Amino acid sequence: MHPHDMSSASPWRLAERAETMNPSAIREILKVTERPGILNFAGGLPSPETFPVEAMRAACATVLAEGSTIAKPALQYAASEGLAELRTWVAAEMAKQGAHVSPDQVLITTGSQQGLDLIAKVLLDKDSPLLVETPTYLGALQAFAPMQPTIDSVASDDEGVQPEALRAQLAASPAAGGQRPRFMYLLPNFQNPTGRTMPEARREAVLAVCREHGLPIVEDNPYGELWFDQPPPAPLLARWPEGVIYLGSFSKILAPGLRLGYVIAPPALFPKLLQAKQAADLHTPGFNQRVVVEVLKNNFLDRHVPTIRALYKSQRDAMLAALGKHMAGLDVQWTQPVGGMFVWVRLPEGVQASALLPQAVEAGMAFVPGAPFYAHAPDPRTLRLSFVTSTVAQIEQGMAALAKVVRAAAGGG
Amino acid sequence: MHPHDMSSASPWRLAERAETMNPSAIREILKVTERPGILNFAGGLPSPETFPVEAMRAACATVLAEGSTIAKPALQYAASEGLAELRTWVAAEMAKQGAHVSPDQVLITTGSQQGLDLIAKVLLDKDSPLLVETPTYLGALQAFAPMQPTIDSVASDDEGVQPEALRAQLAASPAAGGQRPRFMYLLPNFQNPTGRTMPEARREAVLAVCREHGLPIVEDNPYGELWFDQPPPAPLLARWPEGVIYLGSFSKILAPGLRLGYVIAPPALFPKLLQAKQAADLHTPGFNQRVVVEVLKNNFLDRHVPTIRALYKSQRDAMLAALGKHMAGLDVQWTQPVGGMFVWVRLPEGVQASALLPQAVEAGMAFVPGAPFYAHAPDPRTLRLSFVTSTVAQIEQGMAALAKVVRAAAGGG
Numbered sequence: 001m002h003p004h005d006m007s008s009a010s011p012w013r014l015a016e017r018a019e020t021m022n023p024s025a026i027r028e029i030l031k032v033t034e035r036p037g038i039l040n041f042a043g044g045l046p047s048p049e050t051f052p053v054e055a056m057r058a059a060c061a062t063v064l065a066e067g068s069t070i071a072k073p074a075l076q077y078a079a080s081e082g083l084a085e086l087r088t089w090v091a092a093e094m095a096k097q098g099a100h101v102s103p104d105q106v107l108i109t110t111g112s113q114q115g116l117d118l119i120a121k122v123l124l125d126k127d128s129p130l131l132v133e134t135p136t137y138l139g140a141l142q143a144f145a146p147m148q149p150t151i152d153s154v155a156s157d158d159e160g161v162q163p164e165a166l167r168a169q170l171a172a173s174p175a176a177g178g179q180r181p182r183f184m185y186l187l188p189n190f191q192n193p194t195g196r197t198m199p200e201a202r203r204e205a206v207l208a209v210c211r212e213h214g215l216p217i218v219e220d221n222p223y224g225e226l227w228f229d230q231p232p233p234a235p236l237l238a239r240w241p242e243g244v245i246y247l248g249s250f251s252k253i254l255a256p257g258l259r260l261g262y263v264i265a266p267p268a269l270f271p272k273l274l275q276a277k278q279a280a281d282l283h284t285p286g287f288n289q290r291v292v293v294e295v296l297k298n299n300f301l302d303r304h305v306p307t308i309r310a311l312y313k314s315q316r317d318a319m320l321a322a323l324g325k326h327m328a329g330l331d332v333q334w335t336q337p338v339g340g341m342f343v344w345v346r347l348p349e350g351v352q353a354s355a356l357l358p359q360a361v362e363a364g365m366a367f368v369p370g371a372p373f374y375a376h377a378p379d380p381r382t383l384r385l386s387f388v389t390s391t392v393a394q395i396e397q398g399m400a401a402l403a404k405v406v407r408a409a410a411g412g413g
Numbered sequence: 414m415h416p417h418d419m420s421s422a423s424p425w426r427l428a429e430r431a432e433t434m435n436p437s438a439i440r441e442i443l444k445v446t447e448r449p450g451i452l453n454f455a456g457g458l459p460s461p462e463t464f465p466v467e468a469m470r471a472a473c474a475t476v477l478a479e480g481s482t483i484a485k486p487a488l489q490y491a492a493s494e495g496l497a498e499l500r501t502w503v504a505a506e507m508a509k510q511g512a513h514v515s516p517d518q519v520l521i522t523t524g525s526q527q528g529l530d531l532i533a534k535v536l537l538d539k540d541s542p543l544l545v546e547t548p549t550y551l552g553a554l555q556a557f558a559p560m561q562p563t564i565d566s567v568a569s570d571d572e573g574v575q576p577e578a579l580r581a582q583l584a585a586s587p588a589a590g591g592q593r594p595r596f597m598y599l600l601p602n603f604q605n606p607t608g609r610t611m612p613e614a615r616r617e618a619v620l621a622v623c624r625e626h627g628l629p630i631v632e633d634n635p636y637g638e639l640w641f642d643q644p645p646p647a648p649l650l651a652r653w654p655e656g657v658i659y660l661g662s663f664s665k666i667l668a669p670g671l672r673l674g675y676v677i678a679p680p681a682l683f684p685k686l687l688q689a690k691q692a693a694d695l696h697t698p699g700f701n702q703r704v705v706v707e708v709l710k711n712n713f714l715d716r717h718v719p720t721i722r723a724l725y726k727s728q729r730d731a732m733l734a735a736l737g738k739h740m741a742g743l744d745v746q747w748t749q750p751v752g753g754m755f756v757w758v759r760l761p762e763g764v765q766a767s768a769l770l771p772q773a774v775e776a777g778m779a780f781v782p783g784a785p786f787y788a789h790a791p792d793p794r795t796l797r798l799s800f801v802t803s804t805v806a807q808i809e810q811g812m813a814a815l816a817k818v819v820r821a822a823a824g825g826g
Binding site (some may be wrong): 009010011012013014015016017018021022027044045046048051053056057060061064065068071072073074075076077078109110111113114117121122123124125126128139142143145146147180182183210214215216242243251255256257258259266268269271272275276278279280281282283284285286287288 | 422423424425426427428429430431434435440457458459461464466469470473474477478481484485486487488489490491522523524526527530534535536537538539541552555556558559560593595596623627628629655656664668669670671672679681682684685688689691692693694695696697698699700701
C-alpha cells in the first residue's frame with residue numbers, strides 16, 4: 001500500500017520503508033498449494049517426524065518440576081545475551097568445527113531469522129550496497145529490505161559464488177566514490193534454495209577475494225548439521241574470525257516452533273548487536289532456552305541428529321532417483337544435494353515454473369517457483385523442491401506428476 | 414562506538430543508526446545494584462511468586478503428551494500472525510473492556526517490546542517527529558531509536574499528558590512545512606516509570622486534541638490488569654478504533670520468560686505490521702502460544718490475576734506507608750499508584766538521584782534514577798521504586814535506608 005492510498009480520513013502515515021513491505025510472494029504462492037491431498041514439495045519446513053517430542057516433554061517436566069530451582073528463573077525476564085549455559089554450548093560446538101570463539105561472542109536470538117534483522121539494523125544504511133548469492137534465501141532478502149540497502153547479486157554456480165565474478169564486481173564498483181559493500185551474505189552448506197554446497201577450494205578462493213577487498217561475510221548455516229555422507233568443509237568463521245558474522249539455528253536439529261537461533265559476532269560488533277537485540281524483544285524466551293539446555297544434556301544431539309540425517313538422505317535418494325527416471329529424455333537439470341532439504345530444478349527452455357505451477361497442482365503436486373529467490377534477473381525456468389516432508393512413495397508419485405506436466409509443456413503434447 | 418573507532422584493519426562498517434546504540438543506561442546502573450544482600454527496588458521485574466508454575470507444568474504436559482495431536486504442530490513453523498485460538502482470546506478480552514476488534518487485527522508478538530520495534534519500522538522514517546509522555550518507558554525510547562525519529566516530550570502531570578500543552582505543541586510545530594508527529598506513545602495505566610494513571614476525563618480531553626489534529630496514538634498497556642481497587646477507565650482503543658494501535662502483554666499476568674505479547678492494529682495497518690513481523694523473526698514461538706492457550710483454559714486468569722492484585726496491593730500499601738513514615742519532614746514527593754508495580758519519587762531540591770544511588774547502595778538498598786526515562790531535560794531529582802519484588806518487611810527496611818541517605822544529603826548532616 002502506498003501512503004497516499006490510505007484514506008484521507010486516516011491519521012496514519014507510513015514510513016517510506018513500509019512501501020516495500022508486502023505479503024511475501026512465497027506466502028501467496030503457497031496458498032495455491034494448500035489443497036487437501038496434494039503432494040506438497042513447496043514448503044521449507046523440516047519433517048515433523050524428527051521433532052524430539054519425548055525429550056521436550058521430559059525437559060519441560062524437569063524445568064517446571066515441583067521444587068525446581070530453575071522454574072521461576074525460566075519464567076522471569078532474562079539477560080539479552082541469552083542463557084550462559086546455551087552460549088557456552090554453542091561455543092563448544094563451534095570449536096568442534098574448528099571455529100574458536102568465546103561464549104561472550106554468542107548472542108541467542110529468537111530464531112536465526114532475527115539474527116538477520118539485527119545484522120541489518122546494525123550494518124545497513126539506506127542505499128548501503130550489499131552482496132548476495134544468485135539465487136539466495138528469500139527470508140534474508142525480506143529481513144534486509146526494511147533498512148533499504150542496494151542489493152547486488154554475485155554470479156554463482158553449483159559451488160556458490162564465483163570468485164572471479166566477485167573480484168570483477170568489487171573492482172568495478174567502488175572505484176570512484178562508490179561504497180564498498182557492507183557485507184556479502186552466504187549460505188555455504190546445502191543452500192536454501194539450491195541445495196548446493198561450497199567445496200573446500202571454493203571457500204578458500206572466495207575468502208581470498210574478500211580479504212583482499214576487505215569485504216566481510218555474513219555466514220548463514222541453518223542446515224550444516226544435516227549432512228548425508230560426510231560433514232561439510234569447515235565454516236568460513238573458522239577461516240576469518242574477524243571478518244565473519246555467523247548465524248546458527250536449532251530449528252532444523254530440534255524444532256522451529258521453539259524459535260531458537262544464535263549469532264556469533266566479532267567482539268567489536270557484539271555490543272551493537274546486543275543493543276539491537278534488547279531494543280527488538282528484550283531477550284529470547286528464557287523458558288525455551290532452559291528447556292533446550294535440558295534437552296541438550298547427555299549429548300542428546302549425538303543420538304538424535306543421525307536419525308534426521310538418515311531420514312533425509314533416504315528421501316534425497318528417492319527424489320534423485322525419481323527425477324532421473326521420470327525426467328529421462330527431457331532437458332531438465334537438477335542439483336545433487338549432499339545434505340539439507342532441497343533440490344533445485346531447471347526446466348526446459350521455454351517452460352516457466354510459475355506458469356507450470358497451476359498445472360502441477362492440477363496433477364496433484366506442488367513446488368515453489370524459483371523467481372522470488374533471486375535479488376535480480378530471476379531465471380524463470382527454476383523451481384525448488386523440498387524432499388523432507390514426503391514419504392519415498394509420495395516422492396516417486398510427485399516426481400512422476402511433475403514430469404508429466406513438464407513433458408506436456410515442453411513437448412507441446 | 415563511532416564507526417571511525419573501528420580498527421582500520423576491520424572490514425566492518427556500522428550503519429549510522431548503530432552510533433546511537435549503546436548498552437542501556439539502566440543496564441549499567443543495575444550492575445551497581447547487583448550486590449548480595451541488597452534490598453533491590455531498582456528492577457522492573459514482576460514478582461516470581463506470581464508465576465503459575467503448576468499451570469505451566471500441566472499445560473506443557475498436555476501439549477506434549479503421548480498421542481497429543483498438537484505436539485508436532487506446536488514444534489513446527491507457524492503462521493506469522495499467531496495462533497488463531499490466542500488471537501480470538503485477545504479479541505474477546507478486549508471486548509470485555511469495550512474495545513471491539515476482530516481477531517484478524519491481533520498480531521501475536523515476541524513480547525510487547527517487539528510490538529514497539531515493528532511499529533517503529535512501519536511508521537517511522539529518519540527524522541519523523543514522534544511524541545512521548547514526560548517521563549516515558551525507556552524501552553520504548555530504545556525500540557524507536559534505531560529508526561532515528563525526532564522525539565518530543567509532551568508536558569505531563571499526575572494524570573498523564575496535559576491536553577492544553579499538547580494542543581499548543583501541535584499548533585506550533587507543523588504550521589509551515591513541519592511534519593505532523595507520526596504518533597503519540599502513551600501508557601495510560603499505572604505507567605512505567607511513574608505509576609500514574611490517566612483518569613476518564615483526561616483520556617477524553619487528550620483524545621479530543623488528537624482527533625482534532627489527526628494525531629494517532631500508540632497505547633501501551635502492559636500493566637492494565639494489575640489494578641488494586643477498581644479497573645482503570647476503558648482503553649483509548651475503545652474510544653478511537655481507527656486512530657489507536659494497542660499493545661498488550663502476558664508478561665505481567667503470566668510470566669515474562671514466555672515472551673508473549675500482542676499488537677492490535679487498524680485493518681489498514683495490519684498487513685504492514687505482519688510483513689515486518691515475518692521479516693523480524695518469522696513468527697512468535699508456536700510452542701509458547703500453544704502452552705499459553707492451554708493455561709488460559711477454564712478461565713484460569715479469573716482465579717490467578719486476583720492473587721497478583723492482592724499481593725501487589727499489599728506491597729504498594731507497605732511502600733506508601735513506609736515512605737510516609739520515614740520521609741516525614743523531608744521535601745520528598747511520591748506518586749500514589751492505584752495499580753501496577755512502581756512508585757515515582759522526587760527528592761528535595763539539590764539532591765540528585767544518580768549522586769544518591771551509591772550512598773543508597775552503601776546503606777543497603779537500590780533504586781533507579783529517573784533521568785534515563787526522559788526523552789529530554791531529565792529531572793535529576795526523580796527516581797523509580799518497584800514495590801513488587803520485596804516483602805513488606807524489606808520495603809519497610811529499604812525505605813528507612815533511603816530516607817536516611819536522603820536526610821543526610823538534603824540536610825547536609
